[in-house]
Amino acid sequence: MAKSEVLVKGLREMGVKLNHKLRKAEDMGVEGVYVGYAMPYALIQHENLDYKHAPGKSAKFISKPARSRANRRIMAALVVKVLKQKKGYTKALLRAAKYLEVESQKIVPVDTGALHDSAFHGVSRVVKGKLIIKEIATKTKLMKKIAKERAKKK
Secondary structure (H helix, E strand, O other), X not given: OOHHHXXXXXXXXXXXXXXXXHHHHHHHOOEEEEEEEOOOOHHHHHHOOOOOOOXXXXXXXXXXXXXXXXXXXXXXXXXXXXXXXXXXXXHXXXXXXXXXXXXXXXXXXXXXXXXXXXXXXXXXXXXXXXXXXXXEOOOOHHHHHHHHHHXXXX
């Protein structure tokens, strides 16, 4: 089986797992955070374990920090801190999402350039089996750079 076929099969399996998790989240009425990268090749960079990366950089650059027990404790503490400040649940989740975004950028395979700068985060909720984006907290560095360049041209 060719590498591209393996990657496509892996992406399909990931989609099935995500749909299952979405259904579970809907049953529980869960709000959650998300971190992503806007570049079209971000998913391939994230999933392909065969790519060679510089020391300290890796595939699974979102999953690794999200699954780290230490990071989960830190994010939980951030949520509690913001809630104690009476800033609201959404703000608390956004603070945790920002932390996760920063941690993922530390190991994203491309330090400089479009992939690193395309990171974003926000809060979502599952409603009737669909993931609803409740709030996007940041414009990516890349979006800001493009807007700045367009403003200079005018």
